Amino acid sequence: MDPGDVVERFREYLRDHNLPVTHQRVDIARVLLQSDRHLSVEDVTRELRRSGHRAGLATVYRTIELLVKCGLVVERDFGEGFKRFEPARDIPQHEHLLCTTCGRVTEFRDERLERITTLVAETHGYLRQRHRLVIHGVCAACRSGAPPS
Amino acid sequence: MDPGDVVERFREYLRDHNLPVTHQRVDIARVLLQSDRHLSVEDVTRELRRSGHRAGLATVYRTIELLVKCGLVVERDFGEGFKRFEPARDIPQHEHLLCTTCGRVTEFRDERLERITTLVAETHGYLRQRHRLVIHGVCAACRSGAPPS
DNA sequence: GTAATTGCAAATTCTTTGCACATAT
DNA sequence: ATATGTGCAAAGAATTTGCAATTAC
Numbered sequence: 001m002d003p004g005d006v007v008e009r010f011r012e013y014l015r016d017h018n019l020p021v022t023h024q025r026v027d028i029a030r031v032l033l034q035s036d037r038h039l040s041v042e043d044v045t046r047e048l049r050r051s052g053h054r055a056g057l058a059t060v061y062r063t064i065e066l067l068v069k070c071g072l073v074v075e076r077d078f079g080e081g082f083k084r085f086e087p088a089r090d091i092p093q094h095e096h097l098l099c100t101t102c103g104r105v106t107e108f109r110d111e112r113l114e115r116i117t118t119l120v121a122e123t124h125g126y127l128r129q130r131h132r133l134v135i136h137g138v139c140a141a142c143r144s145g146a147p148p149s
Numbered sequence: 150m151d152p153g154d155v156v157e158r159f160r161e162y163l164r165d166h167n168l169p170v171t172h173q174r175v176d177i178a179r180v181l182l183q184s185d186r187h188l189s190v191e192d193v194t195r196e197l198r199r200s201g202h203r204a205g206l207a208t209v210y211r212t213i214e215l216l217v218k219c220g221l222v223v224e225r226d227f228g229e230g231f232k233r234f235e236p237a238r239d240i241p242q243h244e245h246l247l248c249t250t251c252g253r254v255t256e257f258r259d260e261r262l263e264r265i266t267t268l269v270a271e272t273h274g275y276l277r278q279r280h281r282l283v284i285h286g287v288c289a290a291c292r293s294g295a296p297p298s
Numbered sequence: 299g300t301a302a303t304t305g306c307a308a309a310t311t312c313t314t315t316g317c318a319c320a321t322a323t
Numbered sequence: 324a325t326a327t328g329t330g331c332a333a334a335g336a337a338t339t340t341g342c343a344a345t346t347a348c
Contacts, residue, residue: 018323018326018327019322019327019328020321020322020323020326020327020328021322021323022321022322022327022328022329023321024328024329025328041312041313042312055329055330056329056330056331057313057330057331058313058314058315058329058330058331058332059328059329059330061312061313061314062314062328062329077226077228079226079228079281081311081312081337081338082311082312082313083312083313095269097269097270097273097275099275100278106273106275108269108272108273110265110269112261112265113265116259116261116262117282117284120244120246120257120259120284121246121284121286123257124246124255124257124288124289125288125289125292126246126248126255126284126286126287126288126289127286127287127292128284128285128286129249129285129286129287130284130285131282131283131284131285132228132281132282132283132285133266133280133281133282134280134281135266135269135270135275135277135279135280136277136278136279136280136281137270137275137276137277137278138275138276138278139273139274139275140273140274140275143274143276167302167348168302168303169301169302169303169346169347169348170347170348171302171303171304171346171347172346173303173304174303190337190338191337204304204305205304205305205306206305206306206338207304207305207306207307207338207339207340208303208304208305210337210338210339211303211304211339230312230313230336230337231336231337231338232337232338
C-alpha cells in the first residue's frame with residue numbers, strides 16, 4: 001500500500017468518528033506510518049522535530065494510542081523498558097530479529113512457527129491465540145565492527 | 150536438584166565472592182529459588198512477608214540482581230510492564246505459554262526452535278545469541294469456565 | 299573494628315492524567 | 324459557537340541510587 005494512502009486512512013478514521021483532524025495527529029501519523037522501522041516514542045518525537053514539526057509528548061502518546069486502536073499501528077515490547085511501534089503492514093504475522101548491539105530490528109516470516117506453536121499449545125491444553133518470537137543476536141553490520149547506529 | 154541445595158549454592162557464591170551472607174539475601178533467595186512460578190518483585194515481597202520475614206524493596210531488587218548475575222535466577226519480560234523472575238532450573242532453554250485470561254505460565258521445550266532460529270538468524274546475517282518465544286492463549290482451566298486464579 | 303549491606307527516601311525512566319487554553323468543524 | 328484536542332506540569336508505576344545507620348565476618 002502507498003504510504004500516503006495509509007495516512008489518508010487515518011484521516012478517514014478520524015472523520016468517521018467525528019474526531020478533529022489536527023495537524024499534530026496527521027504529522028505523528030505520517031512519521032509512524034511512513035517509517036519502515038520500529039519506532040519508540042522518543043524516535044517519533046525526534047523525527048517530528050527533524051521535519052520541522054512539533055507536538056507535546058502527551059499528544060504523541062495519545063495519537064499513537066489512536067493509531068493502535070484503529071489498527072494502523074502495532075505495539076511491540078522487546079523488553080527494552082519501553083515500547084516500540086510499527087505500521088501494520090499487510091504482513092499478517094511476522095517475527096523479529098533484534099540486534100543486541102545497535103538495537104536494529106529485522107523482520108522475517110516462517111510458516112513452521114504457526115504450525116509448531118499451535119501444536120504445542122494444544123499439547124498443553126491451551127487454545128492458541130497468537131505468539132511472539134524474538135531472536136536476539138548481533139547483526140551483520142555490528143559483527144563487522146561498524147559503529148552502532 | 151533439591152531446592153535447599155540451590156539456596157546453599159547461593160551461599161557458596163556469596164562466600165566465594167567475599168560478600169556477606171545476610172539473612173535478607175538468604176530469605177529472598179529461598180523464596181525465589183524454591184518457587185516453581187514466575188514471580189514479580191511484588192510477589193517476592195509478599196511471599197517474604199507471608200513467611201514472617203521482611204526486606205526493603207531496594208534490597209529485594211539488589212538481591213535478585215545478584216541471583217541473576219550468578220546464574221541461579223533468570224529474568225523474564227512478558228510485556229506486562231514489570232519483570233518476572235524464575236529459578237534457573239536444569240532446563241537449558243525453554244519457552245512459555247501464557248494464559249491471556251488468568252496469567253498462568255506453562256513451560257515447554259522444543260528442539261526444533263533452536264534449529265529454526267539459528268537458521269533464520271544466519272539467513273539474515275545475524276549471529277544468533279538466544280531467542281524468546283511466548284505463545285498467548287487460553288489455558289484448559291479457563292476454557293472450561295473455571296474462575297480465574 | 300571495618301568494610302559491605304540495609305532501608306529509606308529521593309531520583310530516574312517511561313507513561314498517563316488533569317486542566318486551562320487553543321483549534322477543528 | 325462548541326465540543327474536542329493540545330501542552331504543560333503533576334501524577335503514577337517500576338526500578339535505581341545516595342547515604343546514614345546497621346550488620347557480617
